[in-house]
Amino acid sequence: xxxxxxxxxxxxxxxxxxxxxxxxxxxxxxxxxxxxxxxxxxxxxxxxxxxxxxxxxxxxxxxxxxxxxxxxxxxxxxxxxxxxxxxxxxxxxxxxxxxxxxxxxxxxxxxxxxxxxxxxxxxxxxxxxxxxxxxxxxxxxxxxxxxxxxxxxxxxxxxxxxxxxxxxxxxxxxxxxxxxxxxxxxxxxxxxxxxxxxxxxxxxxxxxxxxxxxxxxxxxxxxxxxxxxx
Amino acid sequence: xxxxxxxxxxxxxxxxxxxxxxxxxxxxxxxxxxxxxxxxxx
Numbered sequence: 515x516x517x518x519x520x521x522x523x524x525x526x527x528x529x530x531x532x533x534x535x536x537x538x539x540x541x542x543x544x545x546x547x548x549x550x551x552x553x554x555x556x557x558x559x560x561x562x563x564x565x566x567x568x569x570x571x572x573x574x575x576x577x578x579x580x581x582x583x584x585x586x587x588x589x590x591x592x593x594x595x596x597x598x599x600x601x602x603x604x605x606x607x608x609x610x611x612x613x614x615x616x617x618x619x620x621x622x623x624x625x626x627x628x629x630x631x632x633x634x635x636x637x638x639x640x641x642x643x644x645x646x647x648x649x650x651x652x653x654x655x656x657x658x659x660x661x662x663x664x665x666x667x668x669x670x671x672x673x674x675x676x677x678x679x680x681x682x683x684x685x686x687x688x689x690x691x692x693x694x695x696x697x698x699x700x701x702x703x704x705x706x707x708x709x710x711x712x713x714x715x716x717x718x719x720x721x722x723x724x725x726x727x728x729x730x731x732x733x734x735x736x737x738x739x740x741x742x743x744x
Numbered sequence: 745x746x747x748x749x750x751x752x753x754x755x756x757x758x759x760x761x762x763x764x765x766x767x768x769x770x771x772x773x774x775x776x777x778x779x780x781x782x783x784x785x786x
Contacts, residue, residue, distance in 0.1 A: 550758035681751035
């Protein structure tokens with residue numbers, strides 16, 4: 515996989531403010547164009563699609579040759595609830611009455627409905643990492659992001675740090691010591707609360723009382739109760 | 745840390761994050777498109 519220069523050729527620069535967000539080339543024949551759409555405006559779909567077709571038509575960009583067999587994939591990350599009925603929505607050209615696919619699969623368009631993550635509980639273990647990655651992208655505030663990244667993997671922590679660096683215009687490589695310490699403090703604080711809750715459960719305290727005393731969410735205490743039973 | 749420090753992601757920031765965190769990009773693109781991670785890592 516390589517990153518491709520996102521600037522369109524000179525003659526195409528009237529399209530999509532001259533550039534896309536990210537373009538990558540995978541293998542020899544797949545081009546992926548990733549777009550973050552923060553706000554909805556009527557012409558955004560047309561602009562994004564125009565960009566995709568311009569990529570397709572442009573036979574040479576940054577020294578990379580495009581050929582007839584290439585597959586063009588556009589992934590739109592939509593941070594608003596305008597359309598789509600699930601998290602990952604895939605769009606293709608189809609015949610209207612039969613639903614038959616148009617016999618080319620060289621253009622694939624995905625819309626990732628980020629606002630869908632706000633109201634939905636995800637329990638499938640195989641999805642959890644992906645869901646957390648997307649949730650981090652759409653977090654509304656620092657507290658929410660911190661909650662998501664807690665217990666996350668190394669990649670998530672690096673992205674979180676990079677977001678902070680970017681927001682504060684700090685140099686690349688800077689580590690947010692304050693954040694890292696807070697993360698550790700919070701993790702230990704939560705662990706201590708859980709131990710307290712377990713002790714109270716063993717003594718037969720009602721869940722509601724444990725919730726009031728420790729501040730842990732009811733769901734969390736009920737989970738601990740199940741574990742204690744086993 | 746004040747909450748106001750948290751940035752709402754926009755296209756420039758998105759591009760920055762995806763350029764500086766290749767593994768993050770690979771995980772996301774692979775999950776959505778079903779392109780094997782092995783191919784994306786090359």
